[in-house]
Amino acid sequence: MTDSCDTTGRCITCGDEGVPMRVVTLTIDGAVCVDHAGARHEGIAVDLVEPVAPGDQVLVHAGVAIA
Amino acid sequence: MKFVDEFRNAELGQVMAGEILASLEPGRHYKVMEVCGGHTHSIYKYGIDDLLPENVELVHGPGCPVCVIPMGRVDDGIAIAAQDGVIFTCFGDMMRVPGSTYTLLDAKAQGADVRMVYSPLDALRIARENPDREVVFFAIGFETTAPSTALTLKRAKAEGVTNFSAVCNHVTIVPPLRALLESPDLRLDGFIGPGHVCTVVGARPFQFIPVDYRRPVVISGFEPLDILQSVLMIMRQLREGRCEVENQYTRVVPPEGNLKALEVMAEVFELRPHFEWRGLGFISNSALRLSEAYADFDAERRFAVPGVRVADPKACQCGEVLKGVIKPWQCKVFGTACTPEHAIGTCMVSPEGACAAYYNFGRYAREREAV
Numbered sequence: 001m002t003d004s005c006d007t008t009g010r011c012i013t014c015g016d017e018g019v020p021m022r023v024v025t026l027t028i029d030g031a032v033c034v035d036h037a038g039a040r041h042e043g044i045a046v047d048l049v050e051p052v053a054p055g056d057q058v059l060v061h062a063g064v065a066i067a
Numbered sequence: 068m069k070f071v072d073e074f075r076n077a078e079l080g081q082v083m084a085g086e087i088l089a090s091l092e093p094g095r096h097y098k099v100m101e102v103c104g105g106h107t108h109s110i111y112k113y114g115i116d117d118l119l120p121e122n123v124e125l126v127h128g129p130g131c132p133v134c135v136i137p138m139g140r141v142d143d144g145i146a147i148a149a150q151d152g153v154i155f156t157c158f159g160d161m162m163r164v165p166g167s168t169y170t171l172l173d174a175k176a177q178g179a180d181v182r183m184v185y186s187p188l189d190a191l192r193i194a195r196e197n198p199d200r201e202v203v204f205f206a207i208g209f210e211t212t213a214p215s216t217a218l219t220l221k222r223a224k225a226e227g228v229t230n231f232s233a234v235c236n237h238v239t240i241v242p243p244l245r246a247l248l249e250s251p252d253l254r255l256d257g258f259i260g261p262g263h264v265c266t267v268v269g270a271r272p273f274q275f276i277p278v279d280y281r282r283p284v285v286i287s288g289f290e291p292l293d294i295l296q297s298v299l300m301i302m303r304q305l306r307e308g309r310c311e312v313e314n315q316y317t318r319v320v321p322p323e324g325n326l327k328a329l330e331v332m333a334e335v336f337e338l339r340p341h342f343e344w345r346g347l348g349f350i351s352n353s354a355l356r357l358s359e360a361y362a363d364f365d366a367e368r369r370f371a372v373p374g375v376r377v378a379d380p381k382a383c384q385c386g387e388v389l390k391g392v393i394k395p396w397q398c399k400v401f402g403t404a405c406t407p408e409h410a411i412g413t414c415m416v417s418p419e420g421a422c423a424a425y426y427n428f429g430r431y432a433r434e435r436e437a438v
Binding site: 017018030043045047048049050059061062063064066067 | 105158185186187188189208211212214215218262263266267289319320321325327328331
């Protein structure tokens with residue numbers, strides 16, 4: 001995952017950061033998604049926004065899709 | 068990518084700034100509070116406060132869940148991290164927050180196994196991969212983050228993981244807002260509401276602001292045009308004599324919030340009767356702890372911690388900055404004794420705190436103006 005506050009000075013909790021991502025595929029460990037910059041994220045939990053399908057946009061915070 | 072680029076269009080930004088100016092009452096000074104650190108960051112990064120008319124002032128509220136953790140609780144975390152066999156996991160933001168003497172990063176340098184994770188799910192994975200070690204997750208954040216901790220603990224319980232526990236420092240947004248609104252020295256005209264907290268809790272929890280305190284609230288997204296549109300919506304409410312909760316962030320925020328997330332939180336957490344907030348003091352029903360059903364996963368029960376209350380330094384004026392009574396640069400120790408590298412108070416501790424954001428982004432514009 002790329003939203004590290006060490007490298008960018010961002011703080012995901014203080015920044016209340018929600019990263020928009022597109023679902024690429026669903027696996028047993030969670031969804032594989034890509035973000036606006038094209039970076040790939042694995043293991044995104046989609047339990048709270050089910051049902052999701054590849055192509056859907058989700059909002060991810062701390063590895064969990066909240067919308 | 069859809070829903071990102073369109074909301075950063077500079078020309079539209081200028082148009083909106085013009086519409087905001089047109090909506091203002093001549094000669095009136097407006098103070099609008101944005102609660103979220105993410106909004107503070109966007110405002111400074113995109114120069115939104117420069118774009119706004121001079122008589123519209125943005126005040127930065129207590130939206131920093133890292134900054135408000137009292138030093139005593141950081142000490143408790145460090146005490147757990149220092150114990151033999153413990154793998155202590157936390158978000159990156161926590162690593163540099165000072166306790167009374169050390170930070171978690173210092174503890175790591177002294178040999179504690181402190182690991183940065185991007186998600187509590189990563190911490191659970193570490194527990195599965197290290198069955199002979201105790202893995203502890205230091206949970207922080209508002210209602211945006213609490214569901215991820217809750218989901219992780221639910222999974223841990225379902226899988227029968229026994230070497231995983233959490234120190235819960237989750238806080239809720241409504242009580243500190245109410246505390247601010249009750250403060251006699253505060254004068255605010257409206258609120259920019261926290262878009263991602265509302266994704267979880269919906270719009271209803273903020274009804275008390277127009278109902279009890281007669282101030283408009285607009286729930287806002289985080290791109291620059293979102294924030295500008297939200298300011299415009301607040302100004303229009305004021306002009307038209309309306310006072311309600313409006314949702315600018317409709318592309319993300321459902322009015323009822325995320326019911327599954329709320330259910331998971333209700334199962335795993337309960338409200339603490341009171342909790343101390345750095346800079347704001349003790350606030351009732353403002354924080355979460357693990358419920359009885361999840362007592363086995365509560366690190367505060369599993370480990371012995373000092374539990375000592377550490378007072379903030381006397382020089383610290385964070386409480387006044389958080390209430391918008393003074394600006395960062397008006398604090399006596401801003402930029403001198405209190406800097407991001409050596410922070411005295413909560414507003415400087417995190418990059419999203421009002422003082423740190425101003426120190427990193429806003430200072431230069433002010434110096435240019437002075438010259």
